[in-house]
Structures are given as structure tokens and as C-alpha cells.
Amino acid sequence: MQLTRRQQQVYDFLLQQHHETDHAPTLDEICAHLGVSSRGSMHKHIQALIDAGLVEAPRHKHRGIRLKTQSGGHDDRLPLMGYIAAGQPLEAVSEPESVQVPRHLHTGKDCYVLQVRGDSMMDDGILDEDWVIIEPCNSSRNHEIVAALVDHSEVTLKRIEQKPGEVLLHPANSRMQAMSFEPERIQIQGRLVGQMRRYF
Amino acid sequence: MQLTRRQQQVYDFLLQQHHETDHAPTLDEICAHLGVSSRGSMHKHIQALIDAGLVEAPRHKHRGIRLKTQSGGHDDRLPLMGYIAAGQPLEAVSEPESVQVPRHLHTGKDCYVLQVRGDSMMDDGILDEDWVIIEPCNSSRNHEIVAALVDHSEVTLKRIEQKPGEVLLHPANSRMQAMSFEPERIQIQGRLVGQMRRYF
DNA sequence: AGATAAAGAACAAATAAAGAACAAAAGGTA
DNA sequence: TACCTTTTGTTCTTTATTTGTTCTTTATCT
Secondary structure (H helix, E strand, O other): OOOOHHHHHHHHHHHHHHHHOOOOOOHHHHHHHHOOOOHHHHHHHHHHHHHOOOEEOOOOOOOOOOOEEOOOOOOOEEEEEEEEEOOOOOEEEEEEEEEEOOHHHOOOOOOEEEEEEOOOOHHHOOOOOOEEEEEEOOOOOOOOEEEEEEOOOEEEEEEEEEEOOEEEEEOOOOOOOOEEEOHHHEEEEEEEEEEEEEOO | OOOOHHHHHHHHHHHHHHHHOOOOOOHHHHHHHHOOOOHHHHHHHHHHHHHOOOEEOOOOOOOOOOOEEOOOOOOOEEEEEEEEEOOOOOEEEEEEEEEEOOHHHOOOOOOEEEEEEOOOOHHHOOOOOOEEEEEEOOOOOOOOEEEEEEOOOEEEEEEEEEEOOEEEEEOOOOOOOOEEEOHHHEEEEEEEEEEEEEOO
């Protein structure tokens, strides 16, 4: 079933919300975000998404928390959460968007998509404008590529090396050097599980 | 059935849009893009494309929605034709397989998928085991990455440079050198339009 | 002349929005 | 618990906007 434009916007917003907060938004909140002023109209869009099998109907009990995206479902879209660059804060997308991602490129565990800015990982085959699929997690094995939050302010994509009392973030670019941090300054947000690129 | 110039422009635009956004454009949007100011005229072009079998008519229900391109593939899977490596014959897959490919990674023109063997393109961000999406074509612009058939026997993925009386195939690996061939020995099979990788 | 293209008007159906009215939670207070 | 208020989802009807379709007329180009 093909979604209309509005329905797609609503769905993309829900996907993104799902990653930023735990509780699903209320109809009014969705309305506010999309600039609609009628709950009733929004309800109709939600109903269409339910019919399309993209969101779960609210539990027969209702209220407060609502629609849940079908986890583990057969849904091939993931939210585009923003852009990730070396040494700069994660820049969020202005409008909620989603990106089609083949199932074999993600793990099914609430992955999301970032678009790469810059060449800091070029030697690992990750180029400017590539899309990367991130699986949220709190820890990682050494030498995995992760999205790491530095000092609660900047997110970068780097290969991580955790030593006793020290965390090293390795760029993959011969012109750049690894950076060393105290472990407290680094928070792992997720690990790289997939990557996509287009040439046209 | 031969397309007129305008029809071709419209068709190209539809293909392009279909892979960047997931919604086919409205008549007005196509008009705006091509500098036409009459929906009615555009509708006639679309109708011609439908007659030519190049696009799908809007849903059995009619209006309100957008036109949907779709030449052949109804779903988002492309055939996996084999493996491509530097300097070795294309190895076909033993069993026909297909790979899920997001729409924005291919052009809609009968693309297919190959899996990369080897590191000959690593400096261009194409690594061992990556999937590449190839659009069949007979010629290419210089410095595009193409799948080229050498001496009717070996297929390789290389960046191509066509000079008068000479064709250069450039690997992207500092340990390898460009190879020069007489033009008769090289047949272009397709050009690289997309790439995918997984890390788990 | 004949094919191709464009403009624009008029129309119909799909899509979207607004708003009212109501009922089922949720949350608070005594 | 009992009672009340607020929030939120649901169901309507009504209206507006967008978009595809069908025409007629005119222009352009070989």
C-alpha cells in the first residue's frame, strides 16, 4: 500500500521520535510538529498507517502513550537522524526523513542512518556523503567503528581502541592522527553495521 | 515505440526522482522542473509513456496520487550476477540469487549486483566483499568506474580513461599500476552506480 | 501538411484540514 | 475509594486544496 505524502511525513516523524524519546508522541504533538491544527485529521493519517501495517494500534487501553513502530517487522525504512562529521557536533536533519535500507545491511535492533560529512574515514572506505547504518549500543569491542559522543557535545565516527585508563579514537585518514581521551569523556552511541553509497 | 525528445526528458526526470525520493512527482512538479506551465500538456506526455509501457498508470483508483515509474522490477531486489575481481574472470554465482537494493542506489535501468573480490579499488572506498550495483551500458565518460570486459574473457572493476588509440584502466590501489590496452580489447559492460557494505 | 509541444480552461476525484462532540484514560484531591 | 478535572483518542460532518483528466486553441519545427 502506497502512502500519501502526509502519511509518509507522519511516519518519518514517528520513526525519528522513536529514537529520541521512549514514549510515542500524542496526536497533538504530531500535529504541532507538522503544523496541523486538527487532531481529527491526524487521527485519520495514523489510522492509514495502521491499515498499512506500519504502526501498531494503540493497546485497547488508550491514552498517553501511543503508536509503536513495528519492531522487528518487515519494514525497510530507517530514520535519517542527521549528519556525522569528524570533530563537529552531530547536525540533525531539519525535516524528519527516512531512508530505505536493505535488511541485510542492518541488524534489526533499532538501527538508524547518518550521512557522513568529510573524509576522516576514507582509508576505511567510508567517503563523504556515504550513508552509514548505526546500531545503538553502549559498549563495543576494540577496533570496531563507532559513533562516539565526546564531552557530551560532539559526535564522530571513528575506530575505537579502549585501553586501561585511555580511549583512542582512530581516524582512517593518513593526514589525521588518533586522539586520546580519558574514558569518562567518551560515550559510545552506536556501532557501525552498514554503509551505502551512490555514484550518480 | 520511439520517444520524442520531451518524452525522454520527462522519463529521465521520473527515473531520477523515483530514486531520490520515494514519491513520484506530481504533474505540476514535473512541469516546474522542465519549465512547462501546463499540466494538461504534461499529462499527454505521461500518457505517451504509459502507452509505451515505461511507466505504470496511476492506481486502479484514479487521481490524487502520483504516477509511479516502474519498468520491470516491481520489488526492490536486483539479481546478483556474480563476483568481480581484479584481473580474474567474472565468476558467476552458482545459483541465481537476488539482493535487496534500496531504490536510491540504482537507476532503474536493469541494474544488477556484483560482489567485489579483492582490494584493487580500495583507495576509492570499494573493499573486498562489498556489493556494487552496475548499470549496463556500452560506453562511459572518462574516469567513471566501470565493469569492463578485457579480451572477451576477464571482467574487472576499474576507473576508465579513454584516450585516442588507447584505453587505460586505473586500479585504486597504491600497489597497483594502471593498465593500457588497445581499444578493441576492451568492452564496457556497465558503470558503477551504487555500493553497499556490511560490518557484521 | 503533419508531427510535436504548449497554454489554459473546466471538471472530478483524491487528499487534507478544520472543528465539534463525545468517551475513555490519567491524574489529582479529599 | 469516590469524585472531579484534564488530557487524549475517536467519530463525525463540513470545507478547502491539490492533482489528474479532458478539452480546445495556438504555436513551432521539419
